[in-house]
Amino acid sequence: MFECSAPGKLILFGEHAVVFGEPALATAINLRTSVTGSYSSEPMINGRPLREEKDNYVKAAMNQVWKGKPLDLTIRSSLPSASGMGSSAAVTVATLGFLTSLDGTFSKELIAKTGFEVEYEVQGRASPIDTTTSTEGRAVFLTKEKDKGFLWQIEKDDKSWLLHARDIPRMKIVVGNTGIKARTGPLVENVRRLVSGDKLARQTIKEIGRITLEGLKALREDDLERVGKLMTSNHKLLGTLGVGHKLLDKYVEVSLPLSYGAKLTGAGGGGSMIALTDRPEEVAERIAELGGKSFVVETEDRGVIVDEG
Numbered sequence: 001m002f003e004c005s006a007p008g009k010l011i012l013f014g015e016h017a018v019v020f021g022e023p024a025l026a027t028a029i030n031l032r033t034s035v036t037g038s039y040s041s042e043p044m045i046n047g048r049p050l051r052e053e054k055d056n057y058v059k060a061a062m063n064q065v066w067k068g069k070p071l072d073l074t075i076r077s078s079l080p081s082a083s084g085m086g087s088s089a090a091v092t093v094a095t096l097g098f099l100t101s102l103d104g105t106f107s108k109e110l111i112a113k114t115g116f117e118v119e120y121e122v123q124g125r126a127s128p129i130d131t132t133t134s135t136e137g138r139a140v141f142l143t144k145e146k147d148k149g150f151l152w153q154i155e156k157d158d159k160s161w162l163l164h165a166r167d168i169p170r171m172k173i174v175v176g177n178t179g180i181k182a183r184t185g186p187l188v189e190n191v192r193r194l195v196s197g198d199k200l201a202r203q204t205i206k207e208i209g210r211i212t213l214e215g216l217k218a219l220r221e222d223d224l225e226r227v228g229k230l231m232t233s234n235h236k237l238l239g240t241l242g243v244g245h246k247l248l249d250k251y252v253e254v255s256l257p258l259s260y261g262a263k264l265t266g267a268g269g270g271g272s273m274i275a276l277t278d279r280p281e282e283v284a285e286r287i288a289e290l291g292g293k294s295f296v297v298e299t300e301d302r303g304v305i306v307d308e309g
């Protein structure tokens, strides 16, 4: 039997501001989730019956595309869960990749669009950047205007996102995870409340959008010094929106002397930060000394792939 795998992701620039229509940039990383399987008498995962709650992404993915006989799926992942590294997108995309390969309907666009629906259903809200990045690989740029590298448009209710592929330099990135699980929904809601009543917060959102565009330009010019400075500015701005955390600030602070720059990634309020550095092992060690879980990852070109084995 073949296997299908999909990468995790990191948001490099633009989280939270993207909710207000500003651009965002994410990259795929070299930690993956793989899915294979065989027919079985009832739906199972790794040899045990599918659980309603815990297996919600896989279950929703199955419901979206699978009309065949029950399967026992074997799922392996090198992505820690709830770490801001896109483990839910990777398991969703790898599952959809496996199922659509099995029934002959595999297409990246279908997987990215269905993957978004799955995340939306399970989380109650989602932007499509995680699932498209896991599907496409490389870097994914989300904007409101069509640009070069256009992949597909994803729509939900009154919202519409245009997703684009971007090639960025190969980079090592340190991820520092606080171990604090903050829910994305309430964090987004708090920012929305702040932005609706505060002119300064609205300017901050615009400024993050500007930083994202400049960050993308700096990446394409391979100007890591500039990228790092922009990351650190983005981090400070996210802090003023109330989505920071003192541990994230500490990890950023100890990373900076050894890094081009550092920032929180994803929803914040806990979760993870990233540091761009030529000295990843040392930065990872400093974060670990503060009690954080640290990982050294690399940017990744491959999105969802089928491995005939």
Ligand code: PMV
Pocket (backbone or CB within 6 Å): 011, 014, 015, 016, 017, 018, 019, 084, 085, 086, 125, 126, 127, 130, 184, 188, 265, 266, 267
């Ligand atoms: O939780 P993550 O890593 O997928 O990031 C959430 C990013 C937000 O901009 C805060 C929300 C969103 O849906 O874009």
